[in-house]
Amino acid sequence: MITHFQYKALFKxxxxxxxxxxxxxxxxxxxGIYxxxxQIEWGSVPPPSENETDIQSQIHELMLFHVYD
Structure with missing residues (x-):
């Protein structure tokens, strides 16, 4: 489960x-960059490949809730 999720616009x-x-x-x-x-462009350390699909799904849900509501 993802915790302490934060997002910030790339361009002011x-x-x-x-x-x-x-x-x-x-x-x-x-x-990373959403x-x-x-598409998610991971930072210097990508998440484990066996959990990446689950993590991406959770991030998509969070972004839909916070950004695209």
Whole structure:
């Protein structure tokens, strides 16, 4: 389960989509960029491949709730 999820617009004072995201998963910190098409560009440390699909699904739900409501 994702905890401490945060997001912030990539561009200040611009109506361009894209968000910097960060969160914890099983005690490890992850970050990346969430693009308007739903693609996630992971930061320096990607999540474990066996959990990546589940993590992406949780992030999509959070972004739909917070950004696209």
């Amino acid at each position: 004072k611009a109506n361009l989509p894209g968000w910097r995201i960060s969160f914890y998963f099983r005690g490890a910190h992850y970050d 693009h308007k098409n739903g």
